[in-house]
Structure formats: C-alpha cells, structure tokens
Amino acid sequence: MSDRLKDDPLAALAWLVDSGADETIGDAPVNRLVASSNPPLEGGSKTRSVLGEGSARSAVPPAFKPASSFVPPRPAAPAALALETNESDSIGTAQTLAAAATTLAELKAALEGFDGCALKKNCAHTVFADGNPLSRIMFIGEAPGAEEDRQGLPFVGRAGKLLDKMLAAIELDRTSAYITNVLNWRPPQNRDPSPEEAAMCLPFLRRHIELVNPGIIILLGAVAARHVLGFSEGIMKLRGRWLEYRVGDVMIPVMATLHPAYLLRQPSHKKLAWRDLQATEKKILSLGLLEKTASVR
Numbered sequence: 001m002s003d004r005l006k007d008d009p010l011a012a013l014a015w016l017v018d019s020g021a022d023e024t025i026g027d028a029p030v031n032r033l034v035a036s037s038n039p040p041l042e043g044g045s046k047t048r049s050v051l052g053e054g055s056a057r058s059a060v061p062p063a064f065k066p067a068s069s070f071v072p073p074r075p076a077a078p079a080a081l082a083l084e085t086n087e088s089d090s091i092g093t094a095q096t097l098a099a100a101a102t103t104l105a106e107l108k109a110a111l112e113g114f115d116g117c118a119l120k121k122n123c124a125h126t127v128f129a130d131g132n133p134l135s136r137i138m139f140i141g142e143a144p145g146a147e148e149d150r151q152g153l154p155f156v157g158r159a160g161k162l163l164d165k166m167l168a169a170i171e172l173d174r175t176s177a178y179i180t181n182v183l184n185w186r187p188p189q190n191r192d193p194s195p196e197e198a199a200m201c202l203p204f205l206r207r208h209i210e211l212v213n214p215g216i217i218i219l220l221g222a223v224a225a226r227h228v229l230g231f232s233e234g235i236m237k238l239r240g241r242w243l244e245y246r247v248g249d250v251m252i253p254v255m256a257t258l259h260p261a262y263l264l265r266q267p268s269h270k271k272l273a274w275r276d277l278q279a280t281e282k283k284i285l286s287l288g289l290l291e292k293t294a295s296v297r
C-alpha cells in the first residue's frame with residue numbers, strides 16, 4: 001500500500017475492496033510482515049491436495065508423518081508464542097467442554113458457549129448437525145458455507161442439494177442418516193480450515209461421534225478425511241477404502257469419498273462417488289444399520 005493511502009483511510013478501504021476483501025476477520029490490524037501467528041509447517045512448504053480442495057498443510061500429529069518430512073521447529077517470536085499459548089488454551093477448553101457433554105443437546109450447548117475459535121465472531125450460527133441423531137449412519141463434511149451459516153444447518157446449499165441426491169440414490173435421507181461437519185463455523189470465503197481452527201473443533205467432533213455411536217462413518221472430501229483420520233494422503237488415494245475409526249474398544253468402519261462441492265466442479269468424477277455409495281449401501285445392508293435405526297426410533 002502506498003504512503004498516500006496510509007494517510008487516507010477511505011481511499012485505503014476502497015483499495016482493499018478493489019483488491020477483493022469483502023469481510024473483516026479481526027478487530028485489530030495485524031502486521032504479518034512482523035509476526036506470523038501461523039508458522040509454516042513442514043519446513044514452510046505449502047502444497048495442494050490432489051483434488052485441489054485445499055492446501056495439504058495438515059494437523060497430522062508428527063508421529064504419523066514420514067521421518068523424512070520432520071523439520072526441527074524454529075524458535076518462535078514472542079508475539080507468535082503468545083498466540084500459540086492462546087490457541088492451546090482454547091484447544092484445552094474445547095477438550096474439557098466436549099468431555100463434559102453427556103448428550104447431544106449438551107454438546108450443542110457447549111459449542112454454542114465456546115468462544116475459543118475466532119471464526120465464530122463472523123458467523124450468524126453455530127452449525128451443529130442435521131438428520132436423525134438415532135441413525136447409525138454418520139456423514140461428516142468440511143465446514144458450513146454461506147447458506148449453512150444463514151440457516152444454521154449443514155449441507156443446505158448447492159452442495160447439500162447434491163448430497164441429498166447422493167443419499168437418495170442409496171435409499172437414505174435426513175430421517176435415516178445423520179450429518180455434521182468438522183468445523184461448526186464458516187471460514188471466510190469458504191477457505192480451508194487452518195490446522196488451528198480444526199484442532200479447536202476436533203474435540204467436539206470426536207465427542208459428537210461418541211455420542212451418536214454410528215455403525216459407519218462416511219467422510220465427505222479431503223478436509224474431513226485429513227482431520228478425522230489424521231492422514232495427509234490425497235483423497236483420490238484414500239477414497240473408496242474401508243478403514244477404521246476407534247472409539248474406546250469399538251472400531252467403526254469409515255470410508256472417505258468425494259465432496260459434493262467437488263463433484264459439482266468435476267461432474268466426470270461422479271462415477272467414482274457412485275462406486276463409493278454402492279459400497280456404502282452394501283455395508284449398511286450387511287450390518288443391518290437401517291433396521292437398527294428403526295428399532296431405536
């Protein structure tokens with residue numbers, strides 16, 4: 001920004017709008033040239049996932065990463081250190097709140113009362129879930145978009161309409177399936193969640209899974225697969241494979257598939273999603289999951 005703009009706040013604002021800024025994401029200005037709250041992971045490299053659904057920077061614990069990708073951490077600048085401390089406080093608070101919730105209603109109330117995630121400030125709603133909480137079939141997406149934030153429900157925009165068609169193709173709907181997201185608040189411009197934002201929401205999601213006690217989990221897209229499974233593998237390699245998600249002693253079959261928003265951009269890949277849906281239907285039938293939903297209704 002030129003010196004002239006620094007002295008003229010209105011012209012500076014117009015310059016920002018012209019540059020594409022259409023949302024405020026904080027109350028105080030941040031000089032990112034001085035201190036970064038988001039130190040680069042994996043030696044500062046930033047790559048994109050196979051699907052282009054977002055950056056492949058992951059919140060994968062170092063123990064899961066190949067030894068060759070380990071880079072010793074650089075000493076943090078004091079400002080960055082303060083931010084990291086706040087973030088780990090928020091993650092600790094999220095863990096405590098989530099663990100204390102013994103019902104879905106309590107978990108929803110805990111999320112609505114949690115102010116540790118900065119995304120919430122710019123959102124109209126905390127988007128919790130939709131569908132049948134007694135269902136044994138759980139779908140997990142990435143994060144609410146604009147329409148979801150307006151209505152306070154997951155998957156009610158364009159991608160949600162396609163998800164409804166995908167469910168209908170295997171005889172499911174929102175009375176027989178349960179739907180939530182990794183994030184409960186919309187990231188500005190629908191950008192990928194940062195590892196810190198995901199880390200703050202994950203304790204709630206993990207408790208959400210425990211309370212719903214699904215018989216299978218379907219992860220919609222690369223971001224859900226990365227954060228729920230902790231794998232940084234691309235979605236094209238992960239999709240269509242039955243893996244396991246552990247809750248206590250119980251192993252829940254989990255499969256990642258392509259995100260409906262991605263399928264809207266790449267309709268030629270719908271055939272891959274269809275294969276995954278057929279495998280899902282087969283699993284639902286073999287485990288008798290629809291009957292189990294009906295019997296507890």
Ligand code: URA
Nearest residue numbers: 141142143144154155
């Ligand atoms: N995309 C998601 O991942 N979740 C939603 O709720 C909507 C769009």
